[in-house]
Amino acid sequence: MADKFAQRMGTVHRSFIREILKVTADSEIISFAGGLPNPELFPVPAMGQAASEVFADIGASALQYSTTEGDAGLRRIIADRYRTVRGLEVDPDSILVTTGSQQILDIFAKVFLDKGDKVVIESPGYLGAIQAFSLFEPEFVTVSLENDGPNLEELEAAFKDGAKCFYAVPNFQNPSGVSYSLEKRKAVAALLDKYDVLFVEDDPYGELRFMGEDLPTVYSFCKKPGVLCGSFSKIAAPGFRIGWVVTEKEIYDKLVIAKQASDLHTSTVAQAIMRRYLESNDIESHVDLIRDRYGRQREVMVEMIRKYFPSEVVITEPEGGMFLWVTMPEGVSSMDLFDVAIKQKVAFVPGRPFYVDGSGENTLRLNFSNSDESRIEEGIKRLGKAIESFLD
Amino acid sequence: MADKFAQRMGTVHRSFIREILKVTADSEIISFAGGLPNPELFPVPAMGQAASEVFADIGASALQYSTTEGDAGLRRIIADRYRTVRGLEVDPDSILVTTGSQQILDIFAKVFLDKGDKVVIESPGYLGAIQAFSLFEPEFVTVSLENDGPNLEELEAAFKDGAKCFYAVPNFQNPSGVSYSLEKRKAVAALLDKYDVLFVEDDPYGELRFMGEDLPTVYSFCKKPGVLCGSFSKIAAPGFRIGWVVTEKEIYDKLVIAKQASDLHTSTVAQAIMRRYLESNDIESHVDLIRDRYGRQREVMVEMIRKYFPSEVVITEPEGGMFLWVTMPEGVSSMDLFDVAIKQKVAFVPGRPFYVDGSGENTLRLNFSNSDESRIEEGIKRLGKAIESFLD
Numbered sequence: 001m002a003d004k005f006a007q008r009m010g011t012v013h014r015s016f017i018r019e020i021l022k023v024t025a026d027s028e029i030i031s032f033a034g035g036l037p038n039p040e041l042f043p044v045p046a047m048g049q050a051a052s053e054v055f056a057d058i059g060a061s062a063l064q065y066s067t068t069e070g071d072a073g074l075r076r077i078i079a080d081r082y083r084t085v086r087g088l089e090v091d092p093d094s095i096l097v098t099t100g101s102q103q104i105l106d107i108f109a110k111v112f113l114d115k116g117d118k119v120v121i122e123s124p125g126y127l128g129a130i131q132a133f134s135l136f137e138p139e140f141v142t143v144s145l146e147n148d149g150p151n152l153e154e155l156e157a158a159f160k161d162g163a164k165c166f167y168a169v170p171n172f173q174n175p176s177g178v179s180y181s182l183e184k185r186k187a188v189a190a191l192l193d194k195y196d197v198l199f200v201e202d203d204p205y206g207e208l209r210f211m212g213e214d215l216p217t218v219y220s221f222c223k224k225p226g227v228l229c230g231s232f233s234k235i236a237a238p239g240f241r242i243g244w245v246v247t248e249k250e251i252y253d254k255l256v257i258a259k260q261a262s263d264l265h266t267s268t269v270a271q272a273i274m275r276r277y278l279e280s281n282d283i284e285s286h287v288d289l290i291r292d293r294y295g296r297q298r299e300v301m302v303e304m305i306r307k308y309f310p311s312e313v314v315i316t317e318p319e320g321g322m323f324l325w326v327t328m329p330e331g332v333s334s335m336d337l338f339d340v341a342i343k344q345k346v347a348f349v350p351g352r353p354f355y356v357d358g359s360g361e362n363t364l365r366l367n368f369s370n371s372d373e374s375r376i377e378e379g380i381k382r383l384g385k386a387i388e389s390f391l392d
Numbered sequence: 393m394a395d396k397f398a399q400r401m402g403t404v405h406r407s408f409i410r411e412i413l414k415v416t417a418d419s420e421i422i423s424f425a426g427g428l429p430n431p432e433l434f435p436v437p438a439m440g441q442a443a444s445e446v447f448a449d450i451g452a453s454a455l456q457y458s459t460t461e462g463d464a465g466l467r468r469i470i471a472d473r474y475r476t477v478r479g480l481e482v483d484p485d486s487i488l489v490t491t492g493s494q495q496i497l498d499i500f501a502k503v504f505l506d507k508g509d510k511v512v513i514e515s516p517g518y519l520g521a522i523q524a525f526s527l528f529e530p531e532f533v534t535v536s537l538e539n540d541g542p543n544l545e546e547l548e549a550a551f552k553d554g555a556k557c558f559y560a561v562p563n564f565q566n567p568s569g570v571s572y573s574l575e576k577r578k579a580v581a582a583l584l585d586k587y588d589v590l591f592v593e594d595d596p597y598g599e600l601r602f603m604g605e606d607l608p609t610v611y612s613f614c615k616k617p618g619v620l621c622g623s624f625s626k627i628a629a630p631g632f633r634i635g636w637v638v639t640e641k642e643i644y645d646k647l648v649i650a651k652q653a654s655d656l657h658t659s660t661v662a663q664a665i666m667r668r669y670l671e672s673n674d675i676e677s678h679v680d681l682i683r684d685r686y687g688r689q690r691e692v693m694v695e696m697i698r699k700y701f702p703s704e705v706v707i708t709e710p711e712g713g714m715f716l717w718v719t720m721p722e723g724v725s726s727m728d729l730f731d732v733a734i735k736q737k738v739a740f741v742p743g744r745p746f747y748v749d750g751s752g753e754n755t756l757r758l759n760f761s762n763s764d765e766s767r768i769e770e771g772i773k774r775l776g777k778a779i780e781s782f783l784d
Contacts, residue, residue: 064429128653
């Protein structure tokens with residue numbers, strides 16, 4: 001069989017994170033490994049009500065095949081929210097509904113990536129994007145992520161060298177929690193325009209800001225076409241698998257063709273329930289609730305890290321999102337730490353998989369969205385102890 | 393922008409059928425063009441009840457991220473139904489839930505197709521497969537479909553010539569309505585084994601048999617590995633976008649990797665509602681209902697064709713499924729006929745798009761699942777008149 005697999009499969013592996021999640025299924029383990037939203041915050045009764053109404057009112061059409069572009073009403077709501085919440089004017093017809101925002105990466109790659117094309121990514125970078133793009137055999141070029149965004153010299157050098165596109169998560173990045181400053185957003189947009197590089201702005205966490213001021217998307221500063229990706233996974237619920245992409249007509253038409261070939265269209269039922277939920281509920285106050293809770297959890301995590309981690313350990317202090325990033329002294333391996341930590345019943349994701357160049361040995365990712373405050377305290381205490389054992 | 397698109401996009405076009413469906417949106421037009429199940433038969437109240445129960449009982453977990461492989465309970469039900477309904481022993485762990493069966497074609501292509509690989513398809517062939525595979529730039533090799541299955545000489549010649557895989561719909565094929573005879577099923581399986589060609593058996597219509605005897609899948613006769621594709625779209629409802637693929641371990645693991653990169657997993661909500669619906673309802677009697685209704689509609693269509701079509705016109709007489717195939721005398725163009733028919737307020741799909749070699753000029757596809765008996769009578773009458781105008 002092995003000789004029958006396509007060449008592209010040689011470079012792609014099962015997600016390391018998903019493998020880790022299996023180890024951490026033990027309920028005694030306090031896990032900061034996953035990237036799950038807190039299920040206590042899912043608006044279950046309101047969603048259930050929306051589902052009942054959908055089946056009662058438009059059951060047959062919610063169960064039928066539908067258009068590849070996505071539910072027109074849902075796209076209008078997405079456009080309205082861009083205007084009211086983000087101050088961005090978006091035409092509903094420029095929005096394509098996708099099966100989660102993961103699918104955008106797949107169809108973008110289908111439309112744009114030839115084998116060997118240079119894809120610039122942040123380092124550390126989002127694993128789902130690395131996976132999706134890898135199947136199209138690009139050459140990854142990495143750009144260091146600093147506390148306020150990418151290193152601009154590295155970025156310009158990568159663009160100058162003939163990059164096809166730049167994939168980035170400018171708000172509360174997964175895995176690092178880093179956000180781009182306003183200056184870097186403008187600078188990145190200027191470089192994209194100057195070198196005519198396609199931009200893929202992935203923004204699943206943009207609305208989850210606990211502190212500081214909302215900043216415009218990089219997309220809104222670009223004069224050349226790009227794609228802006230959004231998702232209901234972090235502000236409503238991921239189980240629907242509903243994301244969307246905003247782009248201009250020429251790209252849009254190609255993305256529709258690629259999506260149609262991939263799964264015809266996103267679940268009609270899921271779209272109908274989500275639309276009804278949004279029409280009948282105040283999602284803005286729901287997002288406030290999430291922001292408030294995650295903000296407190298993040299605060300406790302940072303506080304406990306200060307209390308229990310050795311002072312040599314450096315962390316990012318994200319203003320939103322779901323993750324923070326830990327850098328230990330050189331020479332401490334987070335892979336080795338993982339084994340020790342699991343014995344002490346605490347888990348995280350070692351940083352190396354987020355670096356396509358195999359660096360990041362001494363880094364790790366912590367998720368703060370999916371643990372309550374007391375478990376965060378206890379888990380960070382255990383982890384601090386584990387780290388200490390490496391510094392002795 | 394055009395110079396940025398990947399090479400593969402040069403060969404792929406928006407589905408011709410979807411374009412036609414836009415023309416036929418006019419409610420006065422009797423359309424035999426679409427491929428939609430009859431929405432009157434969707435079990436709306438039972439699905440609504442299932443949805444209510446899911447939100448009441450397991451709301452938060454139905455809204456969370458889930459495994460790429462799919463809901464374990466749903467996979468057990470699919471395996472049980474293979475045993476009880478089709479007499480096929482299938483391990484639930486060999487079933488991967490997909491976002492419609494269209495997605496199987498995409499992930500199969502990702503896992504197996506290098507550019508230029510030879511993909512054997514039936515002629516006429518299923519448009520969705522041609523679209524999905526095209527993105528991976530194979531060389532299509534077509535094999536004529538006869539009334540009882542593929543032409544075996546052509547098939548063997550194609551296999552001998554180094555085919556990578558054979559994609560086929562042995563039960564009530566879309567577009568032709570043709571089913572393979574038992575003899576041809578065995579002969580095809582023997583050829584697949586002899587030449588070590590991967591088989592993709594697409595079986596969305598297998599349970600929709602109105603007459604004749606159920607026949608085993610070709611897959612069940614094969615000794616070498618292949619994939620068997622199934623779907624809830626035609627026996628329950630397509631709006632969920634839930635399909636599945638059955639295969640052996642080595643292929644399964646690669647398909648999981650490709651699916652994970654494509655959309656992480658299929659909608660948790662949609663899977664949970666479908667599972668609950670199947671647990672609480674007798675889907676077998678629901679499928680009986682569909683079979684009964686489609687069987688009558690097919691009967692009326694065949695009868696009316698005999699009454700209203702010129703006698704030179706030849707049709708397939710499918711024993712199940714949703715489509716039948718019309719062959720007009722040489723020289724009559726179904727593309728030209730389409731324009732005349734639309735003026736007389738009746739629509740169909742011209743046959744040419746189903747032939748990758750551009751033949752099939754004088755053929756067309758008729759759908760009988762989505763029109764009631766009186767509209768079928770009226771529509772066939774109109775179409776007969778339109779065809780006659782070409783034979784004068």
